Amino acid sequence: MDGARALLAGLSGAGDTKPCRRLYPHQWSWDAAFIAIGRARVDQPGAEGELRALFRGQWANGMVPHIVFDPDCAETYFPGPDFWETWRSPNAPVRPLTSGIAQPPIHATAVRHVFECASDRAAALSFVAEMVPRLAAWHGYLRNERRRRGELTEIWHPWESGMDNSPLWDSALARLRPRDLPGYRRADVGVADPEERPTDDEYDRYVHLVDGMRRVSYRGDRIRAATPFAIHDVLWNTLLTQANRDLAFLCRLVGADGDRFEQWADAIAAEMDDHMWDEEAGLYGNVDVVEGRRAAVPVSSAFAPLFAGVPEPDRARQLVETMLGQAVEWAGGLVVPSYGLGRPGFSPRRYWRGPVWLNVNWLIYRGLQRYGFSDLAAQVRQGILGLVRRSGFREHYDPLTGKGGGADDFAWSAALTIELVRDGGRRRASIRPDP
Numbered sequence: 001m002d003g004a005r006a007l008l009a010g011l012s013g014a015g016d017t018k019p020c021r022r023l024y025p026h027q028w029s030w031d032a033a034f035i036a037i038g039r040a041r042v043d044q045p046g047a048e049g050e051l052r053a054l055f056r057g058q059w060a061n062g063m064v065p066h067i068v069f070d071p072d073c074a075e076t077y078f079p080g081p082d083f084w085e086t087w088r089s090p091n092a093p094v095r096p097l098t099s100g101i102a103q104p105p106i107h108a109t110a111v112r113h114v115f116e117c118a119s120d121r122a123a124a125l126s127f128v129a130e131m132v133p134r135l136a137a138w139h140g141y142l143r144n145e146r147r148r149r150g151e152l153t154e155i156w157h158p159w160e161s162g163m164d165n166s167p168l169w170d171s172a173l174a175r176l177r178p179r180d181l182p183g184y185r186r187a188d189v190g191v192a193d194p195e196e197r198p199t200d201d202e203y204d205r206y207v208h209l210v211d212g213m214r215r216v217s218y219r220g221d222r223i224r225a226a227t228p229f230a231i232h233d234v235l236w237n238t239l240l241t242q243a244n245r246d247l248a249f250l251c252r253l254v255g256a257d258g259d260r261f262e263q264w265a266d267a268i269a270a271e272m273d274d275h276m277w278d279e280e281a282g283l284y285g286n287v288d289v290v291e292g293r294r295a296a297v298p299v300s301s302a303f304a305p306l307f308a309g310v311p312e313p314d315r316a317r318q319l320v321e322t323m324l325g326q327a328v329e330w331a332g333g334l335v336v337p338s339y340g341l342g343r344p345g346f347s348p349r350r351y352w353r354g355p356v357w358l359n360v361n362w363l364i365y366r367g368l369q370r371y372g373f374s375d376l377a378a379q380v381r382q383g384i385l386g387l388v389r390r391s392g393f394r395e396h397y398d399p400l401t402g403k404g405g406g407a408d409d410f411a412w413s414a415a416l417t418i419e420l421v422r423d424g425g426r427r428r429a430s431i432r433p434d435p
């Protein structure tokens, strides 16, 4: 615990915490939420400040950008502000500079957790009152800009998923034709092992997609009309379901009407069940909006819907069965690798193509608790803490050996360890099923 707190303190700046020192030297959106969830247990003002700092970068249209840049480190990361050119959009703030895309919408869930961990509820209520309009604008953006027909919201870049090089994106990326790419130089492979990072070919495709968005000044209507990459992602829509429920709860706390968020949560959950559930594979699959096709890929995020209470109990049992077929035993417990062991393209070390990530395992842990699978939840908790004991607070872990990969001192791994230790494996009211 002391080590985790010291690590977070060392990565914290003016309110924000960097995911790690060299590889990600700015503030990232979903990282900030996971970091706040852990910090809430030990440092309430720090947890509030983390989310406040992130929302300083919120766009006028409500979007919460995936990166808020630290101007002192602009040169050391690619793609930095000069590449994003967000000044092309009238919605982007002048300061701080940000990226032009988003990341999974888990922020209302984090705010609720921070509130529920506070010993001084009255003081925490003013933080909630401050955040509710910002969260409402963020969810409004998702509803207005990220839907076509139906209730599910779409992502426009693998970076938006947070699971950058997951096999989930392979078929959509394969149809891109990156031509006339702007010149760029990767910074990540200078500070991390290239064998653990996405490939150059994947980076060309990432850059191509950003280039397409900045050419249309990040206008949602134009991106929706022309993008070759639009996906209904399971994890994204799961987190939005839960975040809508949590936002409804927060609204009611401050005397605002939260019904519309509750209704939207129900509608997304129902559509996920209708369109994303794959009976044969026994898991939830992403839908490629451009091709109108669902694919069942054995990734860890396929089990995330448990976190938001999406499946009915029978389906939840089926999903847990599938998950058990994919989990690996570790330290007397269990963890779920980011991609099924031995599947085509599986790699125990390469980023989201096999390594275990603590954040998705933590979501699975919470989901198992939610459905009453207490023993299994305890095993996942044990597996996560066993990995941390073996290898420290790493970015990700080899599912075969437990060896750490990616960044050495990774903030959300420390924060979620604090959360798991403090939680003590008990079912808590925070991040609970329903308001």
Ligand code: DGY
Binding pocket: 066, 078, 159, 164, 188
């Ligand atoms: C990176 O730089 O690898 C990030 O994941 C992009 O957000």
